Amino acid sequence: MSVDQLRIIPRKDLPQWLDQMLSSFTVVAPTPQADYTNFKVITSGDQVDLESVNTRMSPKHLFFPKTERLFGFTTDRQQVDLDGQREDIPPRVLFGLRPCDARAVTMLDQVFDTDIFRDTSYVVRRQATTIVTLACNRLAASCFCTRLGSNPADTVGSDVIIVELPDNRLAIQPLTSKGQDLLKTADLPVSATAPDIEAFAQAIHTAQNADSTEPIDPDQLARKLTTIYESDFWDHDHQRCLACGTCTYLCPTCHCFDIADEAKDTTGQRVRNWDSCMFGLFTLHASGHNPRPVQKHRLRQRIMHKFCYTIDRYNQAFCVGCGRCVSRCPVNIDLREILNQLEDYQGG
Ligand code: SF4
Ligand code: SF4
16 A cells, blocks of 8 residues: 555544535534444534444445435326436545445445446445545454455545554545545645654554454355255244344345335325345235245345355455444344354255
8 A cells, every 4th residue: 555645643633634624525424323323414523433343324325325216207297307316416525434334335336336237326426425434443243354355454445544553643545536635625744754654554454464264265155055055054044033124224235125106196206215135025026926935035045145146246245244234133143153154064
């Protein structure tokens, strides 16, 4: 990582930098909500809470909202009103993402912004956003990003990375032209000394080696999943699954949606809503037939989608090891255990 543009500031000056940012950008950052944090638009730098490792909700709703009007229509005049596709997003900074969430955004890019299919609402939000990531200097009990080939100082998906130095200072490094533009708008002198650069490199090294767990081999896992599709591997965990959908709603990479028309009299709108493969109605056909009639099939689908189909299609598992599904599942279904069991499973 080049350190040409490295800035060093005392941690206590962070609110001041955010206040400065607020004069040119909308800033969305983790803020305290009862006993957890979530991403909210801030109006002052001192509202930001960077102590918790991960927000409860992932930041995916900032690019792919839970519910979104696609267009309106009238049935009497047979007109379509495309208002919902012309959302104007002012330049914004998504501040304080953790590396896992920043990496997850690059996975959503592969779904919503491709040469064949471009979701204009998503692309507008994405282009308007500069992502400032905070490297993790501690891991939550549910974190397992290293199992997925990442690490607590991963820079994939970030425009700027911030690393905490041991002496209550922050090292701020732009990684893209967007990141450089953001730092140009701030009064942050490029003043890193040789010892600062050494401390930065050391902090990155420590974060990258904070967890020595062996990464999964995605190709091997995908191959195994193909061979055990009909096996008894799937007979157990589903029994306690409540089909609540929490795991998929909190996940930064899950992106299934449903499209519905809401109409009254002669006017209506077409909306896109998050959906979940864990719901019984997800694959219910109008005929009444459901190709995934029981929860066993739905849990299998979630694992197959994340660790087999996305490897076939995008060459990577669609899990970043953020641990949200692990820590929030009401019946303690633990994805890390499922991955361990999968690796050990010898049946077929
Ligand atoms: S599957 Fe679980 S651990 Fe993986 S990215 Fe989604 S919520 Fe995070
Ligand atoms: S959070 Fe747990 S109980 Fe709810 S759908 Fe996911 S695996 Fe099932």
